Every structure is written in structure tokens, then in C-alpha cells.
Amino acid sequence: MNLEGYTLQLILREIENGSLSPEDVNEFYYKRSVELNSVLNAYITLLEPRSRAEGDLKGIAIAIKDNISTKGIRTTCASKMLENYVPPYDATAVSSLKKHGGSVLGKTNMDEFAMGSSGENSAFGPTRNPLNKEYVTGGSSSGSAAAVAADMAPIALGSDTGGSVRAPASFTGIVGFKPSYGAISRYGLIAYANSLEVIGILGKSVEDVKILFKMIAGKDPMDSTSINVDLKEKNISKPNILVIKSFVELSSEEVKKEFYNSIGKLESAGFGISYVDKFSLTDYMLSSYYTIACAEASTNLSRYDGIRYGPKVESASNWRDYISKARSFFGPEVKARIMMGTFILSAGYYETYYLRALQLRKMIKQEFEKIISGYDAVYVPTMPVLPWKIGKAIEDPKIAYAADVLTVLPNLTGSPAISIPVGKVREFFVGGQFIGLRAEDMKVLKVAAIAENVLQVKKNGRN
Amino acid sequence: MEEIKVGLEVHVQLVTLKTKLFCSCSSDYRGKPPNTNICPVCTGLPGSMPTLNKKAVEEALKVALMLNAQPYETSYFFRKTYFYPDLPKNFQITQYDKAGGYPLAHDGYLKLSNGKTVRIERIHLEEDPGRIYYEGSRATARYSLIDYNRSGIALIEIVTAPDMSSPEEARDFVERLTTILSDVGINVKDYEGSLRVDVNVSYAGGERVEVKNVTGAASVEKAIIYEMFRQKTMYEKGIKVVRETRAWDEKRRITIASRGKEFEAEYRYMPEPDLPPVTITESLIKKVKEEIGGSQEDRYRELINDGINEELAKKISSDKNLFNVYEKIKFYEPSLKQLAANVLANEISYLIKRYSIKTLPEDVSGLAEILQNYRIIPDHESVVAYLKKWIDGEKVKISFKTVSAENIQNDIMQIISENYEKIRNLEYNKKFEFLMGILIKKFGKENKKVLVEELTKVLNKIK
Numbered sequence: 001m002n003l004e005g006y007t008l009q010l011i012l013r014e015i016e017n018g019s020l021s022p023e024d025v026n027e028f029y030y031k032r033s034v035e036l037n038s039v040l041n042a043y044i045t046l047l048e049p050r051s052r053a054e055g056d057l058k059g060i061a062i063a064i065k066d067n068i069s070t071k072g073i074r075t076t077c078a079s080k081m082l083e084n085y086v087p088p089y090d091a092t093a094v095s096s097l098k099k100h101g102g103s104v105l106g107k108t109n110m111d112e113f114a115m116g117s118s119g120e121n122s123a124f125g126p127t128r129n130p131l132n133k134e135y136v137t138g139g140s141s142s143g144s145a146a147a148v149a150a151d152m153a154p155i156a157l158g159s160d161t162g163g164s165v166r167a168p169a170s171f172t173g174i175v176g177f178k179p180s181y182g183a184i185s186r187y188g189l190i191a192y193a194n195s196l197e198v199i200g201i202l203g204k205s206v207e208d209v210k211i212l213f214k215m216i217a218g219k220d221p222m223d224s225t226s227i228n229v230d231l232k233e234k235n236i237s238k239p240n241i242l243v244i245k246s247f248v249e250l251s252s253e254e255v256k257k258e259f260y261n262s263i264g265k266l267e268s269a270g271f272g273i274s275y276v277d278k279f280s281l282t283d284y285m286l287s288s289y290y291t292i293a294c295a296e297a298s299t300n301l302s303r304y305d306g307i308r309y310g311p312k313v314e315s316a317s318n319w320r321d322y323i324s325k326a327r328s329f330f331g332p333e334v335k336a337r338i339m340m341g342t343f344i345l346s347a348g349y350y351e352t353y354y355l356r357a358l359q360l361r362k363m364i365k366q367e368f369e370k371i372i373s374g375y376d377a378v379y380v381p382t383m384p385v386l387p388w389k390i391g392k393a394i395e396d397p398k399i400a401y402a403a404d405v406l407t408v409l410p411n412l413t414g415s416p417a418i419s420i421p422v423g424k425v426r427e428f429f430v431g432g433q434f435i436g437l438r439a440e441d442m443k444v445l446k447v448a449a450i451a452e453n454v455l456q457v458k459k460n461g462r463n
Numbered sequence: 464m465e466e467i468k469v470g471l472e473v474h475v476q477l478v479t480l481k482t483k484l485f486c487s488c489s490s491d492y493r494g495k496p497p498n499t500n501i502c503p504v505c506t507g508l509p510g511s512m513p514t515l516n517k518k519a520v521e522e523a524l525k526v527a528l529m530l531n532a533q534p535y536e537t538s539y540f541f542r543k544t545y546f547y548p549d550l551p552k553n554f555q556i557t558q559y560d561k562a563g564g565y566p567l568a569h570d571g572y573l574k575l576s577n578g579k580t581v582r583i584e585r586i587h588l589e590e591d592p593g594r595i596y597y598e599g600s601r602a603t604a605r606y607s608l609i610d611y612n613r614s615g616i617a618l619i620e621i622v623t624a625p626d627m628s629s630p631e632e633a634r635d636f637v638e639r640l641t642t643i644l645s646d647v648g649i650n651v652k653d654y655e656g657s658l659r660v661d662v663n664v665s666y667a668g669g670e671r672v673e674v675k676n677v678t679g680a681a682s683v684e685k686a687i688i689y690e691m692f693r694q695k696t697m698y699e700k701g702i703k704v705v706r707e708t709r710a711w712d713e714k715r716r717i718t719i720a721s722r723g724k725e726f727e728a729e730y731r732y733m734p735e736p737d738l739p740p741v742t743i744t745e746s747l748i749k750k751v752k753e754e755i756g757g758s759q760e761d762r763y764r765e766l767i768n769d770g771i772n773e774e775l776a777k778k779i780s781s782d783k784n785l786f787n788v789y790e791k792i793k794f795y796e797p798s799l800k801q802l803a804a805n806v807l808a809n810e811i812s813y814l815i816k817r818y819s820i821k822t823l824p825e826d827v828s829g830l831a832e833i834l835q836n837y838r839i840i841p842d843h844e845s846v847v848a849y850l851k852k853w854i855d856g857e858k859v860k861i862s863f864k865t866v867s868a869e870n871i872q873n874d875i876m877q878i879i880s881e882n883y884e885k886i887r888n889l890e891y892n893k894k895f896e897f898l899m900g901i902l903i904k905k906f907g908k909e910n911k912k913v914l915v916e917e918l919t920k921v922l923n924k925i926k
């Protein structure tokens with residue numbers, strides 16, 4: 001039995017009509033994962049299938065990013081700091097999946113503590129792109145994207161702080177959905193930047209991510225920032241979308257060409273296409289984003305002192321010495337962001353940097369709400385470049401900039417955003433993202449589903 | 464003697480709450496085995512999130528209103544970062560009055576016994592850290608043991624202006640505050656370590672020295688006396704007092720220089736992104752005001768207006784429990800109020816002390832029954848026994864074969880005429896004794912009180 005290219009939707013239908021058994025499904029993904037993991041390094045932890053065929057998900061096992069707490073299953077954040085940490089509780093998203101009959105297939109590789117955009121920055125080694133293993137997957141949900149793209153999982157959970165679900169989805173040619181801020185409970189998601197991030201879903205189709213989204217969305221008493229978004233199907237047939245030209249112009253020629261090409265196809269299919277030249281605060285998006293993210297990260301990561309969990313420090317002269325030795329287990333990128341955040345929050349700099357970044361975020365949100373009014377979604381490329389070779393970003397800092405510039409907007413505004421493949425260049429895909437107003441997740445999903453159907457970029461997928 | 468200035472930061476545990484400030488662990492942590500009253504939230508496990516105990520806001524608001532402070536409509540929680548092993552996240556969630564933050568309430572005051580007003584600058588909510596235990600003494604211990612049972616207990620911090628100018632005034636402040644707290648049910652005396660004070664002392668206009676963690680009013684006074692003489696001695700020797708933090712050694716009754724953390728530590732405050740702002744609505748203030756029902760002064764005035772004498776009024780108004788019962792009886796049967804005041808200030812006060820009673824029953828019908836039948840209850844011990852029954856929540860029903868005063872006078876006249884020959888030459892006392900014997904036999908001991916009164920009347924009439 002070969003389930004290559006199968007969507008979750010198709011698997012559930014075939015289990016329903018008896019042509020597949022949940023045991024077969026779990027067996028297939030487990031065996032394939034064991035086989036491919038030595039090459040792709042998508043999983044940090046893989047679990048033998050233990051299915052109990054029940055609920056909407058029929059016992060199907062799902063890949064979970066390794067920064068989402070799973071009871072009894074080690075959750076490392078791809079860091080030496082949490083190498084042996086086993087949470088005593090499930091994240092709300094995981095317990096919701098279990099309630100619907102889902103189980104955990106494995107914990108996926110990622111950039112350490114979700115800090116990174118390429119999937120290379122992991123204490124367990126870089127994740128490799130199934131489309132070409134010399135290339136990066138994008139990050140930080142690198143393992144979740146690689147697992148879904150390589151049929152090592154039917155679907156996966158990731159997290160998106162500044163593009164961490166959409167970037168790897170784009171680089172591996174799959175669908176990546178970042179819901180509205182608060183739409184899925186963050187309880188149990190190991191915090192990097194609380195006010196920006198959300199649990200997201202990586203799947204083979206828009207329908208797949210929607211199936212899972214409806215199961216795990218909703219207000220959670222354990223997360224005071226969570227909200228109930230409207231989960232009713234939206235009735236749209238000819239979406240009106242707005243293209244921000246300056247975002248497209250930031251992209252490489254290959255990406256630009258494929259992206260404009262997709263606009264042409266969508267227009268012929270009846271999409272209303274409008275353009276706006278510029279998002280005036282574009283230049284401030286990244287600085288605002290990094291200031292807030294690093295500030296929050298520096299306090300979130302204070303708790304890792306090796307006292308209650310984490311690495312054992314062999315000898316220390318006192319507890320201060322112990323703590324600083326324990327904290328040397330962080331990787332270099334994490335240390336850099338902690339130091340940056342510590343500086344930003346220091347007396348005298350707080351007002352200059354942090355408060356200004358918060359003000360900018362507010363202004364960016366206002367501008368976004370203004371330009372989107374009257375449209376169903378904003379449509380822009382997800383990544384301005386194609387995947388790069390593993391190791392190359394270190395030589396070229398411009399790549400690092402390019403990796404985030406188009407994805408942070410929805411995190412600053414709390415918007416839902418979904419990336420789908422919209423074009424193909426050699427073995428790689430070009431991703432395009434649809435961005436909506438906060439809490440209008442179902443609208444964005446609907447627009448993306450229509451576009452997916454029009455563009456038919458991945459013909460090999462079996463629905 | 465040069466002038467000293469004293470300001471206090473009083474930390475009070477909200478012992479009336481059932482759960483901790485940000486999780487559902489019990490707030491009753493005392494006496495439990497170490498690290499058994501904990502959960503992912505109060506031990507700061509990765510991925511856990513705080514959710515605010517709304518009751519804590521109400522309790523803090525009660526105290527704020529009792530201290531005549533103004534609540535802010537919107538206040539915020541902040542992260543205060545410092546590394547210490549008893550602080551599981553290495554930041555404390557507290558409220559902050561700078562960096563765009565507001566505490567719960569501001570600008571209150573408390574009047575001392577000598578009539579002086581001490582300004583209260585602000586009142587805010589925060590979480591208590593865990594506790595560190597040393598094997599033997601801190602200096603010789605091979606281990607530091609940490610117990611997180613206390614971690615996350617709700618505290619309010621009350622910050623005064625440096626308005627006190629003697630150790631006695633500071634002690635008086637803490638004592639008066641303790642009374643006010645017990646008025647709203649926060650009986651700090653019943654919970655060891657539930658009121659802890661940081662004392663700021665400056666001598667002769669010198670730098671202020673902060674003495675941390677002084678427990679109870681008497682120790683506050685002692686710590687200030689010690690500090691006053693220490694600073695005075697330095698002043699007289701021409702040594703400059705430096706601004707520093709010292710610790711109070713309860714056993715040796717001295718203050719000791721704290722190692723490490725010097726003044727003005729860098730706390731890197733930032734807003735807590737996982738908690739929404741605290742809003743205090745007009746309707747919440749109204750609700751809380753109804754619950755606390757005014758100050759001791761208000762209560763005293765009401766009793767005096769009711770015609771209760773000063774001594775009784777003082778006693779009843781000083782205890783909110785007593786006053787509440789008085790009010791209820793007044794509502795139940797206004798004619799009983801004078802008798803109720805007597806019984807509350809005497810017998811019931813005695814019982815409260817004797818049996819360490821914390822609360823009196825909500826239902827006063829049992830007490831009303833006792834008061835209505837007060838005259839026919841034969842003796843004082845029986846009155847006390849009935850009251851104890853009521854306090855214990857038992858049903859009180861008083862049923863004697865009661866005799867009415869008018870009927871009894873006829874019976875007495877009849878008995879006198881029947882025995883006229885025997886008593887005519889007896890002395891008054893003997894006469895009385897003889898007749899009482901017959902009357903008790905006839906009407907029962909339970910009517911003794913009425914019989915004595917009526918017999919006295921009759922004998923006085925026929926004298």
C-alpha cells in the first residue's frame with residue numbers, strides 16, 4: 001500500500017468506506033518516516049504507532065512541532081537546553097486533537113526555540129528539503145513541512161511567530177495556515193514571542209488544514225488571549241483580492257514572474273484583482289517585529305536555568321554559577337536574541353525601542369485594516385526567494401532579511417494568513433499567501449481553496 | 464534626636480482566596496509536603512500560561528477601598544525579571560506604575576492612633592515566590608532546597624509614603640492595617656508569614672536603607688529601632704550611610720547587609736503579554752463596597768444613632784462579625800436591638816474568644832429566639848449554652864411551660880393567703896425564700912426569673 005500524495009481528506013474518506021484501515025495508515029507513515037528521516041531529519045522523536053480507531057480522526061497519527069507540549073513525550077524545542085525534557089501535560093491543541101481521535105506520530109525538527117527562518121538552526125541538525133535535499137526547508141517549522149511534503153505525515157502542527165509555518169510550506173510546496181492570533185490556544189506552546197505567535201497547520205491541501213483547524217480552534221480557559229472565531233463556511237465564489245505591489249517587487253525575478261502569472265490565471269477565473277502600490281510602513285515591519293520578539297523572548301527564556309528541568313550542570317560554585325553554566329546550553333542564535341531582548345528592555349532603552357515598536361505595530365495594524373477594507377484578502381508572495389542551499393545564508397545576510405520581510409505582517413496585525421503553492425520553478429514551488437482581517441479565518445480559507453482549485457499547481461496530489 | 468523617616472512596603476497574602484493568583488492550585492499551602500501544591504503554571508513549566516483569578520482583583524479592591532485609595536479603571540501586569548532560584552520563571556508577574564503601566568489603585572491613606580495621616584502611594588497585585596530551605600544554616604548548608612508550594616500565591620503590595628517618623632508609628636500603622644484587613648476577612652494573624660514588610664528607614668536626611676522581609680508589627684518596630692541606632696551611630700561618627708538593602712535577622716534582632724543584589728537592580732520590566740489588562744468597572748466597585756460595608760467609624764456612628772451606649776458601640780463596631788449580626792437582628796426585630804447589643808458585646812464576644820470562632824452564622828433566627836425568650840431563660844449559664852448552640856449552627860428552640868406575669872400575680876396572692884399564718888411573722892428574706900420554694904415547685908425552675916420578679920413586686924406592694 002502506498003499513500004504517497006494522499007490528502008488527509010482522502011484518507012478519512014477511504015477509512016470511512018472501508019478501503020483503508022487506520023492501522024495501515026499509521027503503519028505507512030511510521031515506516032516511511034523511519035526510512036526517510038535519516039536523510040531529511042524531519043523528526044526529532046518518532047513514536048511507534050498505537051492507534052485506537054475512534055473519533056473524527058479515526059486514530060490517525062499527526063506530526064507535532066517539537067515546541068508544542070506533549071504529555072509523556074519529550075519536547076525539546078530543538079535545543080540542548082530541553083534535550084531530555086518530558087512535559088507532564090498536553091498542550092490544549094494536542095488534547096483537542098486527541099479528543100477527536102488523533103494521536104502523536106512524532107515531534108518534528110525546527111529552528112531552536114522557533115528562532116530562525118531556514119530550519120538549519122537546530123541542535124539536532126538541519127532539516128533537508130524533500131524537493132532537493134541540498135536545500136533548506138525554510139523555518140522554523142521545518143520538520144513539520146518536510147514531513148508533510150515527503151509523505152512522512154498526513155498533516156502536521158507547527159507554530160508561526162513571523163512566518164514559521166508559511167515559509168517552510170512555501171519552500172516545500174505545501175499549504176501552511178497561520179490562523180488569527182488567539183484562534184488556537186497557545187497553552188502548551190513553548191513561548192518565543194507570546195504576542196505574535198500562534199499554532200498553525202501544515203497540510204497537503206486547503207481542505208486538509210481546514211479540517212484540522214475546526215477541531216482545534218476556539219477559546220480556551222487556560223489561554224486568556226484565545227478567542228472564538230466564526231467557523232461557519234463562507235459563501236464566496238468570485239473573491240476580490242488586493243495585491244501590494246511593493247511586496248511583489250521585493251521578490252526575485254523568478255518569484256515575481258510566477259506570482260504575476262498566478263494573478264493572470266486567477267483573474268481569468270473571475271477573481272477581482274486590485275493593486276495598491278505601497279504599504280507605507282514596510283520599512284518598519286521587520287524592526288518592529290524583531291524588537292517585540294526579542295524582548296518577549298528574553299523574558300520567556302529566563303526560566304531555563306537548569307534547576308527544575310533541563311541540563312545537569314556537573315559542578316558549580318554557587319547558584320549563580322550554576323545558572324550561567326546551565327544557560328550556556330542555548331545555541332548561538334538563541335543567545336543572540338536573548339541578549340538583544342535584554343538590551344531592549346534595559347532602563348533607558350525600553351522607551352526608545354520597545355514602546356516605539358509597540359506604537360509601530362499599532363500603526364501597521366491601522367494601515368492594514370484601512371487598505372484591506374472592501375477586499376476579501378490581500379494577496380502577496382510568501383517568500384521573495386526560492387530555497388537556498390544549506391549553509392548559504394550564513395554567507396549572505398540579505399537572505400536572512402528576505403526570509404522574513406513578507407511574512408511578518410500578519411503576525412503584527414494578528415491576521416489569518418495561508419500560503420499555497422502558486423507557481424513552479426525547476427523542482428521548487430513559489431508560494432503565495434492570502435491575508436485577511438483578524439477572526440476572518442474562514443474567509444481566507446475559502447479564498448485560498450478557490451485559488452488552489454484554479455491554479456492546480458500540484459497535479460500529483462490525490463484528493 | 465534627629466528626625467527619622469520611615470516608609471513601608473507591606474506584602475499581604477490574600478488568604479481569603481481559594482486558589483492561587485494565576486492557576487487553580489489551592490492557596491492553602493501551609494503544612495503540605497514540599498512541592499505537592501503545584502502545577503505547570505506555578506512552576507513556570509515551558510508552555511504554561513497564567514490566567515487571572517478574578518476573585519483576587521475583588522479582594523485587592525476591598526483592601527484598596529478600605530484604605531481610601533482610588534482604583535484605576537485599567538491596570539496592567541508586568542514581568543519583573545530577576546534570577547533567583549525560588550522564582551520559577553525567573554520573572555515575577557506584578558503590576559508596575561511606570562513604562563505605561565498602572566497599579567490597581569493609588570493615593571490612599573490610613574490614619575494612625577495619634578491622628579497622623581500616612582499616605583498610601585499605591586496598591587498592586589503580584590505573585591508570591593516559592594521558598595528556599597537550608598539544611599542547618601544558610602552558611603553551612605550543603606544544599607538549598609526549594610519548595611514551590613507557595614509559588615503563585617496572590618499578594619497585594621501596599622506602598623506608603625515616608626510619612627512615619629518613629630518606630631512606634633510604623634508599628635501602629637501595621638497594627639491598624641491588620642485590623643482593616645481583618646475587617647474584610649483577611650486575618651493575617653491566623654496565617655504565619657502572611658504579612659511581610661520591607662521597611663525603608665532614613666536618619667537625619669541621609670540615604671534610605673531598605674530592610675527586607677520583616678514579619679509582623681512588633682518586628683517592624685524592633686527593626687526600625689535597630690536601624691535608627693545603627694544609622695545614628697554612623698552619623699555621629701561621621702560615616703556616610705549608603706543606600707542599601709539589608710535583611711532582618713529575627714533571631715538576633717539585628718539587620719544584616721544583604722550580599723549580592725544592590726539597590727536599583729535592573730528589573731527589565733515589560734508588559735505581560737499573556738494577560739489582558741485588569742478592568743475595574745463602576746459596578747464592581749459598587750458590588751465590593753456593598754460587601755465591605757463601610758469602616759469601623761461608620762459602624763460606630765450607626766450604633767450611637769441607634770441609642771447604643773459608647774462602650775457597647777465601641778466593642779461591636781470593632782468587629783465586623785458582631786456588627787453584621789447586630790444589623791441583621793435590627794432588621795429582623797427592631798425592638799431587640801438593645802438586648803442584642805448587650806449580648807453581642809458580652810456573651811457572644813466571650814464565646815468568640817473562648818472557642819476562637821472565626822465567623823458567626825448568617826442565619827440569626829436562632830439568636831432572635833434566644834433574645835425573645837431572654838427573660839424566661841432561668842440562668843446565665845443557660846443563656847450562654849443556647850448562644851453556643853446558635854453559633855455552632857444548631858437549631859435553637861426554647862420551650863418552657865411559660866407563665867405570664869399577670870396570671871402569676873394572682874397565683875402568688877393565693878399562695879400568700881393560704882400560708883398567711885406561717886409567714887406573717889417572718890423576716891422579709893425568710894418570707895421570700897419560703898414562698899419561692901412553693902412557687903418553684905409549682906411552676907418549675909425554668910420560670911425562676913419571672914417568679915423572682917413578680918414575687919418581689921407583690922411583696923413590695925403588700926408590705
Ligand SMILES: [Zn+2]
Pocket residue numbers: 483486487488500501502503504505506615
Ligand atoms: Zn499551580
